[in-house]
Amino acid sequence: MEAKSQTTSEKYAADIASIREAQSREETAAKVLQETGAVLVHPYNDGRVISGQGTISLELLEQAPQIDTIIVPISGGGLISGVALGAKSINPAIRVLAAEPRGASDAAQSKAAGRILVLPETNTIADGLRASLGDLTWPVVRDLVDDIIIVDDKEIIEAMRLCYEILKVAVEPSGAIGLAAVLSNSFRENPAWKDCNHVGIILSGGNVDLGVLWDSLSK
Structure with missing residues (x-):
């Protein structure tokens, strides 16, 4: 007791x-x-910020118009709101999926509940994904984000390693989560996404605290 x-x-x-x-x-x-x-200027719950983030979709689909699915990290929702609005204005049939850490899954819980939920506590190596949805980003996430893929911290770290080894790119945990989502069993074994043949992954941010990363690997 x-x-x-x-x-x-x-x-x-x-x-x-x-x-x-x-x-x-x-x-x-x-x-x-x-x-x-x-x-x-709010970091994500601001129309100007959301509009700026939307240019990612414009550039991505201009270079690779065959993309049928885009996977984006989600936290406060500014990035994915801009990407979803931009992508679906070009191709309404395109899928936009969010990637969220299990220890900060407020967006997934919010979509399930149909309203914004704020977690009293978060626990994830992806420290850039601990914010809560805003009143501007929530309606976009609710209506235009097709689904949210939850991944564990170990999967995020593995995705970071692949980015280092194969792409030679330093990506922070919050930025690597999209790749982690694509490689996860929850995505690969989900029949709803079996026809996702051309997937675009948004890798956002390279602010890696190597001390925290090495500590997490030893746990």
Whole structure:
């Protein structure tokens, strides 16, 4: 009973810390805006950011128009919203699939529930995918993202290794998750995606903390 009580207390403390961290960011941003007169450009829940992300689809389909499926990392939803809007404006039949880590699967849970869900705690090596969907990105994810593929951290690390060894490209965990999704059993063995013959994968970001990566490999 004592061990269980400690575990519950630790989880509660982590939840409180996460809430306070989010509040602190918002309060600090509001203070800077008030003091400097600056304009806040949200990193993902902003129409201008979403539109900019949409150019990825334009360039991708211009170079490879045969693509029938695009797989994109998902977190706050800005990247995949832009990609989905751009891709489906060119080819309404194209599939747009999201890739999400198991330890931060709020987008998948939100789609299943039909409303935005915010997780009290996240735990994944893909630290860039821990944000929650916004009021602008959620409707796009809800209506235009065909499905969300959940992958484990081990699968993400393996995808990073393949990027290093084969592509000679340094990709951070959050950016490599699309490749991890394509290689996962949940994708390859799902009959719904058996006719995905030309798959485009968005590799986003190269901010790799090698210390964290090596530590994760030894666990």
